[in-house]
Amino acid sequence: MMKEEEPRHVISLILENESGALSRVAGLFSARGYNIESLTVAPTNDATVSRMTIVTSGSEEVVTQITKQLNKLVDVITLANLTAGSHVERELLLIKLTGSQSEKNTAKELAENYGGRLLDSSNDTYIIELTGTVSELDEFMSHLNSSVVLEVVRTGASGVGKGSEVLSY
Amino acid sequence: MDLPTAFTKNLTGAAMVPKCLSDEGVRYVFGYPGGAVLPIYDELEKQDRVNHILVRHEQAAVHAADAYARSTQKVGVALVTSGPGVTNAITGIATAFMDSVPMVIITGQVPTHAIGQDAFQEVDTVGITRPCVKHNFLVKNVDDISITIRKAFHIASTGRPGPVVVDIPKDITTEKGKYFYPKSVSIRSYDTDPHVDIKEDSLEKIISLLETAKRPMIYTGGGVIFSEAHEELKSLVRCLGYPCTNTLMGLGGYPGTDPLFLGMLGMHGTYEANMAMQNCDVLFAVGARFDDRVIGNPKNFESDDRKIIHVDIDPSSISKRVKVDFPVVGDVRYILGKMNEKLKSKGSISRNKAALTEWWKQINQWRSKNCLSYDRDSKVIKPQMVVEKLYQLTADQDEVYVTSDVGQHQMWAAQFYKFDKPRRWINSGGLGTMGVGLPYALGVQLAHPDATVLCVTGEASIQMCIQELSTAKQYGLPVKIINLNNRYMGMVRQWQEFFHGNRYASSYMEALPDFVKLTESYGHIGMKIENPSDIEGALKEALAMKDDLVFMDFITDQTENVYPMVPGGKGLSEMILV
Numbered sequence: 001m002m003k004e005e006e007p008r009h010v011i012s013l014i015l016e017n018e019s020g021a022l023s024r025v026a027g028l029f030s031a032r033g034y035n036i037e038s039l040t041v042a043p044t045n046d047a048t049v050s051r052m053t054i055v056t057s058g059s060e061e062v063v064t065q066i067t068k069q070l071n072k073l074v075d076v077i078t079l080a081n082l083t084a085g086s087h088v089e090r091e092l093l094l095i096k097l098t099g100s101q102s103e104k105n106t107a108k109e110l111a112e113n114y115g116g117r118l119l120d121s122s123n124d125t126y127i128i129e130l131t132g133t134v135s136e137l138d139e140f141m142s143h144l145n146s147s148v149v150l151e152v153v154r155t156g157a158s159g160v161g162k163g164s165e166v167l168s169y
Numbered sequence: 170m171d172l173p174t175a176f177t178k179n180l181t182g183a184a185m186v187p188k189c190l191s192d193e194g195v196r197y198v199f200g201y202p203g204g205a206v207l208p209i210y211d212e213l214e215k216q217d218r219v220n221h222i223l224v225r226h227e228q229a230a231v232h233a234a235d236a237y238a239r240s241t242q243k244v245g246v247a248l249v250t251s252g253p254g255v256t257n258a259i260t261g262i263a264t265a266f267m268d269s270v271p272m273v274i275i276t277g278q279v280p281t282h283a284i285g286q287d288a289f290q291e292v293d294t295v296g297i298t299r300p301c302v303k304h305n306f307l308v309k310n311v312d313d314i315s316i317t318i319r320k321a322f323h324i325a326s327t328g329r330p331g332p333v334v335v336d337i338p339k340d341i342t343t344e345k346g347k348y349f350y351p352k353s354v355s356i357r358s359y360d361t362d363p364h365v366d367i368k369e370d371s372l373e374k375i376i377s378l379l380e381t382a383k384r385p386m387i388y389t390g391g392g393v394i395f396s397e398a399h400e401e402l403k404s405l406v407r408c409l410g411y412p413c414t415n416t417l418m419g420l421g422g423y424p425g426t427d428p429l430f431l432g433m434l435g436m437h438g439t440y441e442a443n444m445a446m447q448n449c450d451v452l453f454a455v456g457a458r459f460d461d462r463v464i465g466n467p468k469n470f471e472s473d474d475r476k477i478i479h480v481d482i483d484p485s486s487i488s489k490r491v492k493v494d495f496p497v498v499g500d501v502r503y504i505l506g507k508m509n510e511k512l513k514s515k516g517s518i519s520r521n522k523a524a525l526t527e528w529w530k531q532i533n534q535w536r537s538k539n540c541l542s543y544d545r546d547s548k549v550i551k552p553q554m555v556v557e558k559l560y561q562l563t564a565d566q567d568e569v570y571v572t573s574d575v576g577q578h579q580m581w582a583a584q585f586y587k588f589d590k591p592r593r594w595i596n597s598g599g600l601g602t603m604g605v606g607l608p609y610a611l612g613v614q615l616a617h618p619d620a621t622v623l624c625v626t627g628e629a630s631i632q633m634c635i636q637e638l639s640t641a642k643q644y645g646l647p648v649k650i651i652n653l654n655n656r657y658m659g660m661v662r663q664w665q666e667f668f669h670g671n672r673y674a675s676s677y678m679e680a681l682p683d684f685v686k687l688t689e690s691y692g693h694i695g696m697k698i699e700n701p702s703d704i705e706g707a708l709k710e711a712l713a714m715k716d717d718l719v720f721m722d723f724i725t726d727q728t729e730n731v732y733p734m735v736p737g738g739k740g741l742s743e744m745i746l747v
Contacts, residue, residue, distance in 0.1 A: 016358050020295055020307075031300050061488065068485035074304040074324060077358040169357065 006057040008037070010089060010159045013052040013070060013079040014169050017043055021075040025052065028073065034058065034066050038091075038156025049077060049169070053089075053158045055134070077169045082159045089159040093130045093137045094119070099148040107148055114140045125150065133157075182311040183208035183342035184215075186248075186275060189318040191218040192350040195246050197237060197615055198222070198275075199230040203250025204290060205277025208342040213248075222615065222644060225636040227254050229608035231261020232634070235270050236605075236612030239595050240570055242397065244325050245272040245612070251279055251339075252290030255297065260602060262332050263301035267599025268418060269395060271330035273321045274298075280340035281309060294336040303331030308338070311346030316354065323354050329483040330395055367497055367504055372511055375478050375495055382451035383524035384531075385411040388434065390463075391418030391598070392456015392481060398502035399423070399591045402455065404509050408518065410525075412532055414442040416457050417583055418598040425587035431532065432541075435463040436735045437580040440540035443733070443741040445532055447472075454479040454493075456501040458486045460599075461737075467491050469740025480504045540733050540746060541584055550701050552578060552653040552725045556585040556625060558704050559651060562712060568620035570595060570613045574606035574630030577659035580731045582625040604633030610648040611641055621649070621712065628654040628681055628722075638691040641718050649711055650720045652684060655727045663730045667745070688720035699724045 015021045022041055029036050037055040044051045056066060063081065070076050082089075093116075097107050104126050108118050116130030130140060134157050141152070161167070180188070186209045190198060199222045202210045213221050224230040227249045234245030245265075249258045255276050265272050279288040295307045304324050306317050314337065321333040379385060387409075393402050399422050406413045406429055413423045414434040423430055432439035434446050446452070446464070452475055457463070464470040467490045478495040479487050487496040497504055512518060543553045556578075563569045564587070571586055572595040573579040579596055588594045595613055597605045610624040631652055641648060653659075661676040685695030694717050698707045704723070711719040732747040 020299075023296065024299060027299055061492075065485060065489060072483070072485055074356070074359050 006035075006059060008055065008057050008083070009063045009066075010082040010087065010157060011054045011056065011067065011070070011079060012082050012159055012161070012167055013054065014044075014049050014077045014167055015052060015073075016075040016077065017048055017050045018075055021050065022052075024073050024075055025054070025070065028069055029056075032065075032069060034062065038154075040156040040158050053156070055157050078167055080161065080167050082161055085165075086162045087159050088162060089133055089157040090131050091134050091137055091157045092155045093132075093140070094153040095128050095130070095144075095149065096151040097126045097128065097148045098124050098150050099145075103145060103148050107144060110140065110143055116140075179345050180348045181208065181212070181343060181345050182314050182337065183212045185311075185314045185346075185348050186318070186337070186342070187213050187216050187219050188348060189315050189350055190246060191216070193244075193318075193322055195219055195244070197234075198246045198248050199224055199234040199237070199612070200248030201227050201230055201250065201254060203254050203277060205251035205279060205339045206248060206254075208339065209248065209275070209277070209337075221248070222611075222640070224608065224640050226634065227257035228260050228604065229611075229634050229637045229640065231258045231272070231274060232264065232602075232605045232608035233612035233615070234272055234274075235261060235265045236572060236595050236609035237616045238265075238270050238272055239268075240592050240613045241616050242592070243271075244322055245270065247272065247274045249274070250277040250290065251294070252292045254290075255292055255294045259298065259301065260604075262298055262334065264597050264600045264602040264605060265332040266301045266303065268597065269330050269391060270332065271325040272332040273318070273325050274332060274334045275318075276334055276336045278307070278336045278338040281338045282340070284338065294334065298334045301332075302334050305334035305336065307336045308341055311341050311344040314341065314346070315348050315350045319350055319354050320356060323356070324359060367499060367507055371495070371497065372507060375497070376508065376511055378451055378476060378478065378495065379409060379411075379453060380519050381521060382411075382449075383521050384445075384448060384450040384528045385409070385453065385525075386445050386449035386451070387411050387413040387453045387455070388416075388446060388457055389413065389419045389422050389455040390416040390457025392501045393419055393422035394591045396456065396482070396500050396502040397591070398456070398505050401502055401505035401509060405505055405512070408509065408512055410520070411453075412445055412529075414438070414446065416463055416598070417596070419457060420583060420594045421588035421591040424589040426589055431536075433583050434741075436465070436737075437584065437731050437733065438735075439584070440538045440733050440744060440746065441532055441535040443735065443744060444535045447741040448531075450475055452477045454481075455505065456481055458489065459491045461490075464491065465735050465741050465743075466738050469743070538746070542747060543729070547701060547726060549726045550698070550704065550723055552655070552723070552729055553581050553585055554701060555651060555653060555704055555708075555723050555725070556581050558708055559623065559625070560586045562705070562708050563621060563623070566621055568617060569593065570617065570620055570622045572596060572606050572609035572613060572622070572624045574626040574633075575601045575603045576627050576630060576661075577655075577663065577729070577731050578625050578627040578630070578653040580660075581653070586625075603630040606630055607634050607637045607641075607648075607650065610650070611637060611644075611646050614646040614648050615644070624648055624650045626650060626652055627659060628652055628656065628684070629658040629678060632682075635687070638688060638693060638718070638720075642692045645716070647714070647716050647718050650718070652720065652722045653725050654681075654684070654722050655725045655729070656681065657727055659729075660731070663734075666730070667734070667736065684720055684722040688718075693718040693720060695720045695722065697722045697724065
């Protein structure tokens with residue numbers, strides 16, 4: 001649902017690992033009409049917090065408002081707009097394929113070219129795992145023969161800033 | 170965190186609730202009992218430090234607590250049961266949220282083992298209140314009750330204030346646990362740097378911008394009221410000698426009778442305030458948020474010629490609707506105090522004298538339009554005249570509070586009653602909740618037993634919480650209700666006249682009750698006033714009845730409209746005038 005002219009932003013948050021914290025963040029986005037391309041959340045090495053990565057899009061003003069509004073949530077400990085500096089992002093893709101042996105192998109080889117690997121094979125299906133940036137995964141998908149695809153599962157991007165700066169709290 | 174002031178074992182969760190409130194210094198809790206809160210009510214009954222005020226509908230409990238908070242500077246407290254108790258309270262909570270009122274709402278919940286089972290009177294309170302609270306909690310352990318309530322008060326009353334809900338399952342209230350009510354709490358995800366310090370060079374820049382302004386304007390909102398910054402604001406405005414306007418929420422933040430005051434601005438603001446707002450070259454905005462009822466369409470407001478300085482405690486209020494050139498995040502009282510100090514230390518203030526003379530000339534020209542004029546010789550009662558007389562008769566009293574409902578009467582009260590002090594004007598600005606007027610008056614009267622409390626309302630709004638006449642009787646609250654009865658939902662009717670081809674769809678109220686008899690049936694005094702010549706006498710008579718609630722039903726002109734009016738989506742200078 002991203003509009004062409006609206007730049008993409010990756011926002012990284014640390015929030016209290018409380019029930020309801022996720023719905024506060026998700027609710028904020030829907031209540032104020034902000035875009036969400038993806039949202040991923042999981043605990044970290046500190047069991048009291050969760051780390052969330054939100055990919056959104058919007059003008060400079062809108063994204064500034066998004067970060068201000070997120071900061072106002074009592075459960076949000078700290079956040080950073082990763083897009084403001086250099087950072088890395090990765091997304092995991094799981095894909096289930098079917099088709100003739102050669103079709104499946106073509107898909108597998110394509111995945112391997114992108115650094116992916118075969119995770120499971122049954123009589124008719126392959127499950128392939130692939131990790132990359134969102135655009136790498138998009139590119140892989142665009143080269144794939146869509147008729148072999150049974151299911152696509154993507155996690156959404158996770159990100160972390162480069163260098164010695166950390167999102168500390 | 171301080172050392173425990175009280176550390177008691179073997180207290181039930183229910184007993185902890187009144188103890189927390191009492192340790193917090195709460196005098197009144199407004200509420201309504203029900204299954205899930207029965208243990209808490211049982212404990213409330215056993216103590217006498219916290220008084221419970223029984224309302225007739227949970228919505229009114231929250232409104233009354235809200236007005237208690239608005240008129241004091243304390244946190245308002247309400248207590249309701251699970252399920253419908255909570256859903257009834259939602260309107261009150263959302264009203265307080267929109268106007269940044271510090272409140273704690275304690276809600277009963279079904280027992281923890283029944284949560285999620287669609288139990289009797291179960292509702293997902295944390296889920297359903299989430300979008301209209303500053304924060305909310307579900308307490309899952311009896312040992313957490315006291316600390317959670319302490320956190321709720323802390324969050325409600327600091328930063329930009331707001332309502333906080335504490336949901337307590339019934340089984341937690343019957344278990345015994347540890348009670349510990351600390352003097353202060355720290356919340357790592359909340360207690361960030363308060364950002365109240367302004368850098369010296371920012372301070373200098375702002376002051377020099379104000380000093381060099383040719384057409385300055387000072388625009389202040391509810392933030393001045395909540396941060397108690399009225400004295401600092403008065404010093405600053407008078408020191409500069411610049412025009413000042415208040416939002417609906419900000420009335421009383423600057424003295425309404427002061428010559429530098431241009432009246433309220435916005436959709437029904439004065440001509441001079443709106444024109445000055447639109448045409449100024451330096452706008453100093455304090456504790457206000459440029460909302461749609463204040464500036465209309467931001468596109469029509471934007472101007473390259475105008476520099477905006479904005480002081481607000483909430484960073485998200487800055488540059489939200491209008492781009493600000495000089496943002497200052499901080500407590501407005503602190504920042505205004507700093508500015509006053511700076512101005513004082515400078516000794517003399519340089520001003521653009523010639524330009525200012527021109528600017529005031531222009532403002533006085535706008536003033537001479539006399540935008541609030543109305544027909545004073547009318548044979549039917551003009552609602553404006555009622556408010557004007559009410560003001561004249563009470564202006565010399567030290568402690569007068571005015572509450573209102575929502576609609577035309579609210580705007581006339583805001584336009585014609587001059588508020589010289591903060592916290593005297595209590596109304597629903599953001600959410601625009603009809604029905605708040607009477608419960609607001611009750612909350613204010615409890616907080617200020619010796620004050621004159623006036624509720625300016627209309628026959629449509631008052632019926633939305635009319636049942637509270639019963640609460641008023643139970644607690645002997647002698648509020649004065651000024652019902653501007655035009656037999657229409659007046660503001661709806663006005664919009665239909667202006668924008669819907671005079672088709673008055675469902676805005677006429679048939680089958681109105683006889684308000685005099687209705688009031689009398691609740692044990693109060695009712696009056697019906699139909700002639701303009703009787704207004705003053707009736708008001709005097711009612712105001713003299715210090716110990717009674719008096720309901721004054723003024724039968725007013727059905728066709729009167731509120732002027733000026735900025736139609737929705739238009740710019741501030743596109744006012745419809747009388």
